[in-house]
Amino acid sequence: MKGLIVAADDFGSAVEVNAAVERAHRDGLLTAASLMVTGPAADDALSRARRMPRLRVGLHLVLVEGRSVLPAASLPDLVEANGYFRTDMARMGAALFFRRKVREQLHREIAAQFERFAESGLVLDHVNTHKHFHLHPTIADAIIAVGQNFGVRAVRVPLEPRRTLRAIEPGAAHLDLLRPIARASLRKFRQAGLLTADHVFGLAWSGQMRAARVRGIIANLPSGLSEIYLHPATEDVFVGSTPGYAYRNELNALLDEKAMTLARNSDITFGGFGDFLPADRIGANRSSH
Secondary structure: OEEEEEEEEEEOOOHHHHHHHHHHHHHOOOOEEEEOOOOOOHHHHHHHHHOOOOOEEEEEEOOOOOEOOOOHHHOOOOEOOOOEEOOOHHHHHHHHHHOHHHHHHHHHHHHHHHHHHHHOOOOEEEEEEHHHHHHOHHHHHHHHHHHHHHOOOEEOOOOOOHHHHHHHOOOOOOOHHHHHHHHHHHHHHHHOOOEOOOEEEOOOOOOOOOHHHHHHHHHOOOOEEEEEEEOOOOOOOOOOOOOOOOHHHHHHHHOOHHHHHHHHOOOEEEOOHHHHOOOOOOOOOOOOO
16 A cells, blocks of 8 residues: 655745645645644635645644744743744753753643644644654653644654665765654654654755655655655745745645656555544544534
């Protein structure tokens, strides 16, 4: 069996991102999106998502480089006075690991973001985090503990198969330093009963997922459940954009006719995480349309 989830991150971060998500879902390969509930364009993203009932929407938890749901005064070790999370991930990660009061703040903010998503009425398809911060063991534990109250069923763990990357581009770089942490996270989430993809694509080519690469992944897709995540937008530069990211190329990759023809002629089943859950887990979700 080959299953494939094609997801967009940062849904809700900007209208340019939201418009790309809608177009890529209606006219292209996109099957899922991860919502930033505190993003500047979150309301616009929700309006679009409600018009696209087949788009599977998950929660893109923001714990760095973004705004919190709770007021800054209640998160003094995580959030600056301006309401934005700290950007020093290493120091914040150490504080989360060693200081109980920081972990308590983390749990409260994660619960607040889950609650904000639940208020949308959308079905929660999956959860992940901005900058893959959920690979931190303390954050992973918090997501498992808090998420069970909100019907969390699936989570992303960015483990890319080297063999597939090399088949597409022999000189493809591999972020091997992250693999031991990702493997530990994979065991943790699966032991908690959460669905994770067997293979994830998007880390090595983050912000550079061109059409040829998407075609290559589809043509060389390994057996099992895979996820491709991208960062599409209708413009390359907008408020909040990451320098060097080729956002429009990623949108074009999702709309690529050759990639869609490959997909149609393959034995691949497309969907969101919820479409690949075991039968006894389907519908086990607090939120509903």
